[in-house]
Amino acid sequence: MGNILVNRERCKACALCTLACPKKLILFSQEANSQGFYPAELSSGEECTGCALCAEACPDVAIEVWR
Ligand code: SF4
Ligand code: SF4
DSSP states (O other): OOEEEEOTTTOOOOOHHHHHOTTOOEEEOSSOOTTSOOOEEESOGGGOOOOOHHHHHOTTOOEEEEO
């Protein structure tokens, strides 16, 4: 079981993490950050394996993974 923490202010909503997640658990927030981007967030924490593929895909190093 895992969990991720997205740094909302670093995220530019490029969607690379959403493509990288094998379980398709990452969606976008309904609320924009201060730059006007709608940051990525985990949709269902219970299914996250902590594989960290999302964090590895993020060019802005905006995702922390917890196991
Ligand atoms: S750690 Fe793995 S399972 Fe969890 S959100 Fe990231 S890519 Fe998906
Ligand atoms: S890969 Fe990083 S910058 Fe891109 S949407 Fe995901 S968290 Fe945001």
